[in-house]
Amino acid sequence: MVSYYLAICLAIYVAYYFGSAVYYVFFHSLSKYPGPISAKFSGWLSFWHTARGDRHVWLWQLHEVYGPIVRYRYDSVVMSTPEALRTIYDSRANVQKSNSYLVWQKKAAPPNTFSCVDKLQHVRRRKILNAAISDKAIKSAQPFVIKHLDRWFDILKGKGGDWSDPRNISKHLDNLQFDIMAELCYGKSFDTKEPVDSSLKTIPHDISQYMWLMFRIMNSPFVHIWVWLKPRGLDILYRKIMPAKIKNYVRFVEKAVMERLCQEESLQDKGLEAERRDMLHYLFHAKDPETRQRGYSQAELVEEADMLTVAATDTTAGAMAATFFYLSRNESAYQKLKHEVRTQFADMEAIRLGPQIRECKYLQAVINETLRMSPPGANEFPREVLLGGLRIGDEYFPPGVIIGCGFYALFHDQNVFGDPFVYRPERWIVGDGVSEKDVADAERAFAPFSIGTRGCPGKNLALMELSLLFARLLHGYEFRLAPGDRTGEGGIEMVWGRKSHRQYQTKDAFAPIRDGPYIQFAARV
Numbered sequence: 001m002v003s004y005y006l007a008i009c010l011a012i013y014v015a016y017y018f019g020s021a022v023y024y025v026f027f028h029s030l031s032k033y034p035g036p037i038s039a040k041f042s043g044w045l046s047f048w049h050t051a052r053g054d055r056h057v058w059l060w061q062l063h064e065v066y067g068p069i070v071r072y073r074y075d076s077v078v079m080s081t082p083e084a085l086r087t088i089y090d091s092r093a094n095v096q097k098s099n100s101y102l103v104w105q106k107k108a109a110p111p112n113t114f115s116c117v118d119k120l121q122h123v124r125r126r127k128i129l130n131a132a133i134s135d136k137a138i139k140s141a142q143p144f145v146i147k148h149l150d151r152w153f154d155i156l157k158g159k160g161g162d163w164s165d166p167r168n169i170s171k172h173l174d175n176l177q178f179d180i181m182a183e184l185c186y187g188k189s190f191d192t193k194e195p196v197d198s199s200l201k202t203i204p205h206d207i208s209q210y211m212w213l214m215f216r217i218m219n220s221p222f223v224h225i226w227v228w229l230k231p232r233g234l235d236i237l238y239r240k241i242m243p244a245k246i247k248n249y250v251r252f253v254e255k256a257v258m259e260r261l262c263q264e265e266s267l268q269d270k271g272l273e274a275e276r277r278d279m280l281h282y283l284f285h286a287k288d289p290e291t292r293q294r295g296y297s298q299a300e301l302v303e304e305a306d307m308l309t310v311a312a313t314d315t316t317a318g319a320m321a322a323t324f325f326y327l328s329r330n331e332s333a334y335q336k337l338k339h340e341v342r343t344q345f346a347d348m349e350a351i352r353l354g355p356q357i358r359e360c361k362y363l364q365a366v367i368n369e370t371l372r373m374s375p376p377g378a379n380e381f382p383r384e385v386l387l388g389g390l391r392i393g394d395e396y397f398p399p400g401v402i403i404g405c406g407f408y409a410l411f412h413d414q415n416v417f418g419d420p421f422v423y424r425p426e427r428w429i430v431g432d433g434v435s436e437k438d439v440a441d442a443e444r445a446f447a448p449f450s451i452g453t454r455g456c457p458g459k460n461l462a463l464m465e466l467s468l469l470f471a472r473l474l475h476g477y478e479f480r481l482a483p484g485d486r487t488g489e490g491g492i493e494m495v496w497g498r499k500s501h502r503q504y505q506t507k508d509a510f511a512p513i514r515d516g517p518y519i520q521f522a523a524r525v
Helices: 002-027 044-052 055-066 083-086 099-104 119-130 135-156 169-186 203-218 223-232 234-241 246-268 279-285 298-329 330-344 360-374 407-411 436-444 459-478
Strands: 069-073 076-079 096-097 383-385 388-393 394-396 403-404 477-481 516-522
Touching: 044 055, 044 069, 055 076, 055 223, 055 388, 055 407, 083 096, 083 403, 083 436, 099 223, 099 246, 135 169, 169 203, 169 246, 169 279, 169 298, 169 459, 203 223, 203 246, 223 234, 223 246, 223 279, 246 279, 246 298, 279 298, 298 330, 298 459, 298 477, 298 516, 330 360, 330 459, 360 459, 459 477
Parallel strands: 076 403
Antiparallel strands: 069 076, 096 383, 383 403, 388 394, 477 516
């Protein structure tokens, strides 16, 4: 009897699944858009590539086969045109972040600025957050960034004029960026870049594991069930069974925030001003622009600190590692940048934010080209179309559809960039066969930090760190690829889109999961 009822239930499920598949393939509002057949009625194919770490490459492959609009899930399409980029992520677009972002929200705490879905709530949070990362705040952070950079150079350089031992630059950059992040966010450095043992040295790796797990959950076929279960006991269960490395990271953030808040509360009780103002100082004292009440609760501060820790560590370190990869394999670009920096500045102490560094056009071109070749956020940022629908060119998308623009796919579109898999910083500078229109077209299709109010709030901080790192490094030091190293390269044995040995290969998890390259350093002689 039991087996009979099980058979009935199974038959009903199969019939329902088959009927749903027929509906999604032939009758759904997205049925006219091309894509893999299995992707038209399921989310499993997208999840499979998420788990493999090559989802951004897979989306590029789909565009190469099917064109600029592809249906990659039963409820989702992704586009690869400059117009789509500028329309979908515009602040005025009739979309909001998809509910999949809610997987990042912990327990009953309110969402942070990154995971906030509601548009009005996000505007309020972003206004408060902007004070912590304003141009004034970034300028005041410059001395601390320079302090950590110069110490890092000193650690990595060889003795005398000799080349150092090969360094896995990804690991060293993770520790450097973690120390800079801690200084700017929590008001102190944890010195994980120092050549001594420390229990905190694993935290940058733990952050990567955290991002990798959450990104897979976000792109799973069961994400809607996950989000529904979160306030119904799943968060409590997940906290108990989460992997040890992720639990270690979560505890670190909570402890660091609590210690920092105790310092601020103590100063406030004594009527004293903080000697220096880090990000948490600004957030602690932030006021809601509408109510003039305290902008963040304690739980909200933990959530924001979590976002800032991840954004200021993994994404920037990934961009730096990619820059080392491309410069160490492109001698012409390396020599041009070195010449520009050494010609522009009399000494390292002169290398700071200001007109001089903004005049380093090739430095900015190198950074742009790196972010194009290896964008820190390589996949699309999914948006849900709201009531009233969304029109992009001649295409109309009804409410409820999930839409996005794949950044890696667009940045490697041959129709836009001509030779998308070639590292060529000159494409960003007018002259030598590059017209103003060429540069304008490239810039229109280029937004590595996204755009609008949902764009990365730490964009200017990341660009400052990238500029200072490579300007100061190439003024006072030399670096080269360790002889024989191929870490991080593509290869002919890899999938279509990963075969170039001159392209840095990463796994995307809202931040690049990567390894290498191995770099050697020497002091300038």
